[in-house]
Amino acid sequence: MTTDRILDLDREGSSLRKRPRPGELLIRGFLFVCGAISIATTVGILYELGKESLLFFQDDAVTFLDYLTDTVWQPQAGSFGIWPLVLGTVLISIIAMVVAVPVGLLAAIYLSEYASPRVRGFLKPVLEVLVGIPTVVYGFFALTFMTPLLRGILGTSVVGFFNVASAGIVVGILIVPLISSLSADALQAVPDSLRQAAYALGASKLEVSTRIVVPAALSGIAAGLVVAMSRAVGETMVVTLAAGASPRNFDLGQDSLFGYVLNPFESAQAMTGYIVITASGDLSYNTIDYNSIFAIGLTLFFMTLGLNSLSRRLVKRFQEVYE
Amino acid sequence: MKLRFGRILAVVTLLGLILAACSGGSGDTTTTVGSGSSTTTTNIGGEVSDLGLPVVDPLDVVGGVDIGIAGSSTVFPLSTAVLTQWIDEGGPEYTIDSIGSGGGLERFCVEGASDIANASRAIKDEEVAACEAIGRTPIEVRVGSDALSLVISLGNYFAQDLTLEEIATAFSLTSADATWADVNSAYPAHPIQLFSPGADSGTFDYFNEIVFDEAQPSPILNSIAEIVGEDDNLTVVGVSEDGCTEGDLASTCAIGYFGYAYFQENVDVLQAVAVDGVVPSAATVDDNSYPISRPLFMYTAASVIDEKPQVAEFIAYYLNNVNEVIGEVGYFPAPQSALQDAANNIKAAAGWE
């Protein structure tokens, strides 16, 4: 920051030299430690997951190449291809974002641009309640409300008892407040002077919101989107209950792409669902099935890492900085 | 809580007299454990139950020692029912974790962090080895039986009696257009829908063992079965609402399986299938004529009992009282001989004569 140069006073006038303040150093040290805790967490996770994953990959039944390229996940048959589970996770997350991003963003814009402070002060926490509802309730909501709804609209032959669509829609509803609250905060933080200037030039509210305020708040909005997407990828209970527990094993040569592989109305187990069910199930520890959950956990970790880096890069490109 | 006015009154009076007589100290069976400088003693009254175990009064069990019980989610409801009664009668408030048979045995045999492991299957050799490695020789305590019930909806009018081969055929169907006629050409050609728990579940393991002779990989996983996650209530909903109707050959007829407790609670919306002509019931489970009934166990070790005599007292109470609550929970009593073996094992480990 430019303020640093202003403080660089030790050229002359030593009477102006700042007093050494050990308190500052202490505080700075403490704050650094706080930041470092996050590094320690990552190191811990990578070590823990890596150690157990190594056991998994060392087993004769699994090769690393198979893990990355095979499209069948059936531990009992010795097939450990990651793609079916990745497919489940990706399908659910995409559907969730398709639901949550428009709803969340538009709701955020309404809250920050159109709503009065009193309405905003009331509705924002009300929406935040959505995040607090136990995910088990969401899971049953998906099963007892969303799935029958979809089956009623589209027919029971199209939509299966377990399907990815209802899990995705419900996860989308769950993450709406993550987008709306963080985005609304970011939008509100945009200095009013910008809006006033635009109104003065005759712009309508739509134009002000979409062309001025949103770009200015993009960093905050993107943060909200990233948090939401990460939550969608990591959501466990809803997908376990509503999307079923069978991985969508496929064969690209044989199965139709849109009829089966990408079909949102059939069941597909997600990576998180598999981890939870296996970890709390009846399998013995140190069997290859059990150790596979660590490999999947590691994969999830790197997947979200990739997603985040990508979105950060995109945000940097489109971000507008004010003041 | 069962209520029989006169009988309870009689027992209360009798116990009161016995307690009054025994409070002097004669005729008591006392277990003394020295731990450092303090000595813990629990008085177990001289009365002995049908199994030859002492009648444990939870109120007299020495507190301050916590007992960790962890393991199978199938045995969990049974253990909580017994523990609730134990606490109601003044016993120390122990805790139970539902983490699966594998997890429970791991915590008992590898980590050594629990005192009793619940399991819906027998302990495996590797687990026994792991236990011995930390100085615990597992003692098997049979506590009950569960009958795996195959269920169909009320509207299903033809599949009330299936053979094991038909069941195996049904649960290995792979075509999306499969019908009941593929199971047995005599059956009407309703589209078939299957429900099964996943490979992580002890229920699945046992079903696979009996129906498919432990085939690895199980044909169920490759079939058109809807794999239900943790919650068997989903199978209840899926099967009972299948819409199977006589006269409408397009309606789907579903079949699924789970522990008997789930059938017992939903007997108004489901029918239990007779396997090879045998319906699951207390009688058929007891004489083993129902082919898919599985044993329920608890495991502990002599070294654990040495350190915490309360473990033996709790298990004694458990064995003495389990048959009172097991019907409500939805399981079946273990054969008397198995209970007696378990009682003998505990008596030997605890040093009661």
Add this chain to the structure above:
Amino acid sequence: MTVEAPERASRGNFPEEEEYRGLLNRRTRNARLFQAASLMALTFAVLALTTLLYTIINDSFGLVAVVNENQPEDIVAGLGYDPAETSLADLSYDELVGLLQGAVSSGVGRRLEREQRFYEDRLVFETDAVWIEICSSDEPPPGCTAGLRDGANVFSLVQERVVVPDVIAAYELVPSLLSPEEFDAEVAAGFESGRFGEYTPDQVNIEWRAWFSMTFLRSPASSIPEVAGIRTAIWGSVWLVVITVGFAVPVGVGAAIYLVEYAKPSRFNELIQTNINNLAGVPSIIYGMLGLAVFVRLLEPITSGAIFTDGVPPAENGRTILSAGITLGLLTLPVVIISAQEALKAVPDSLRSAGMALGATRWQTVRSQVLPVALPGILTGTILAIARAIGETAPLILVGAASFITADPTGPFSKFTALPIQIFQWTSYPQVEFQKLAAAASIALLLLLLTLNAAAVILRNRYSRRAQ
């Protein structure tokens, strides 16, 4: 960034009158549509919330079919009274105690007496000799010194132990209000199908039941759904939230302050930033695995409290509230950091420059100028973190939350359970009464959440008003 000039405007000229008005109308119309769309989005979210709350509340209250193991009329008649004139509540204290004596086992009776006596001058279940012995021991039970039971207390005991109401069927709230006769039909059908075992239709009473009630909140867990409650779970959840927030908020805000105010842009700090963003997306169960390995196993001496006492440690192993709380704290830390960062970044630099120009140190500027302005955003992050921590199930299972526990937690080194775990357990029971209990527990969870959030929201509103 300028407002785009309306299209087709010739250079330097405004469009003609009609063209201008047409364009203006179109822009106004678009603006209105957009406003409607954003309002619809908001409404959709609120609707979804309402539907979810509706399903929870619908399951927590309603009609139930109850069979009493012993009908009050039969009990009263058994004592020689005319049931038409005397009811159970009219019985004398002595008669009620007598009923209790005949109904409960000696074990239960003695436990009840040790908690609170029935009479001053005589013992009902215990023998005098034993009573004197236990009252003079090192830890006398409460009954030795507590006051006597009163009529209301014994009456409720009689209800619970002698009458023994057993719920055999339950109905939802809205259908109970709108079409109660359908429930009667359902119960009748239940008898036909044999679902209710040996009970007969004349034993059944249909009555209202609030599964969510004060008794529900105050009772410990039990395997009997009619008396089970969530007291232990509530205390567990409260303790967890306190430890989680107590860890995550100071550390998170500290980390955010460091990253925004102190850290110079460098590859290393980039790495920290990406790392934090990534951690926000790691599934909760992975944190559970981490917590199990590090806090439960590795740091067992600390988390079980063993190093704080010389003799017997407070906990046997590391599966304590402390381990779980810090695990959840690590879980929510990234979200707190990210939202705190955004809040801090949104504070205009002019405030910082002004502070520095007046000679304040960096920390003084941050503390007195930047933080208050950023507080609303930081509180948003806290709210989201609390919400997440309260609702997590999977990591708690791994870190050792008990599935069945009746003793309240007494400190950070206690065994515990939490509301989401209780809810999850109850939903997998086959008996329908447990589904109702799960719904009632969800209400409790939401109320807890709302209470905690209300405090944060009030603070947020106060500070945001001040900033403006």
